[in-house]
Amino acid sequence: MSLCAILLFLLSFTSPSRAADVEAFPDLSLNDPSALREASRVLEEELKLAARPQTYVLIDLVTRTIRIKGRGIEFHHIPIVAWSARSQRNMTGIYRLIARPSIVRRKIDPPATVEQEPISLADMPVDYALSFTPLLTIDVVPAAGNNPLQWIVSSGKRWWQNLKNWGDALLTDQPAAQDAHLQLAVSAEHAQSLAWSLVDGMSFVIRRPTDE
Numbered sequence: 001m002s003l004c005a006i007l008l009f010l011l012s013f014t015s016p017s018r019a020a021d022v023e024a025f026p027d028l029s030l031n032d033p034s035a036l037r038e039a040s041r042v043l044e045e046e047l048k049l050a051a052r053p054q055t056y057v058l059i060d061l062v063t064r065t066i067r068i069k070g071r072g073i074e075f076h077h078i079p080i081v082a083w084s085a086r087s088q089r090n091m092t093g094i095y096r097l098i099a100r101p102s103i104v105r106r107k108i109d110p111p112a113t114v115e116q117e118p119i120s121l122a123d124m125p126v127d128y129a130l131s132f133t134p135l136l137t138i139d140v141v142p143a144a145g146n147n148p149l150q151w152i153v154s155s156g157k158r159w160w161q162n163l164k165n166w167g168d169a170l171l172t173d174q175p176a177a178q179d180a181h182l183q184l185a186v187s188a189e190h191a192q193s194l195a196w197s198l199v200d201g202m203s204f205v206i207r208r209p210t211d212e
Contacts, residue, residue, distance in 0.1 A: 082185040100200060
């Protein structure tokens with residue numbers, strides 16, 4: 001039995017009542033050693049997270065999905081329209097979310113006699129950056145096909161930030177930061193859904209493609 005199969009077997013026991021529902025990497029080719037090593041690494045990390053009563057996120061760049069999971073069971077998945085990465089080789093291990101995306105909260109009107117609506121999914125941002133420890137930045141941006149103007153604005157902000165970082169490094173004679181960076185393009189609705197689901201300290205694991 002391969003290491004990947006053994007890890008999948010152990011993962012199923014983190015939730016015995018739902019063991020039949022566990023399907024990890026059905027796209028995996030057993031004839032690809034690199035893909036098997038990557039899948040085994042991800043399963044080892046996920047096994048640590050699934051052993052505790054917590055939700056965590058698996059970003060699967062191979063199948064282009066974001067999976068919100070707990071005890072090895074998938075609660076929600078978000079399709080990734082497109083992605084790009086810098087320092088992809090460094091994206092291993094378990095990352096902890098430092099802070100959730102900022103939200104523009106509604107102004108409260110104290111004299112108002114009508115009950116004001118609480119913050120909802122519609123108030124979540126569609127364009128935001130997530131910071132992690134160890135060093136990792138994930139930019140969530142709206143897909144171009146959903147709102148071209150919004151995509152242009154988001155891309156412009158990313159371009160300006162990269163230019164600023166390059167300029168700062170040039171002026172201070174210091175090398176530009178080489179921390180891991182990942183950009184995910186999803187629909188606006190899915191970006192809001194992801195932002196709604198996140199909590200401080202949430203764990204993330206990334207599955208990388210092996211053919212690049």
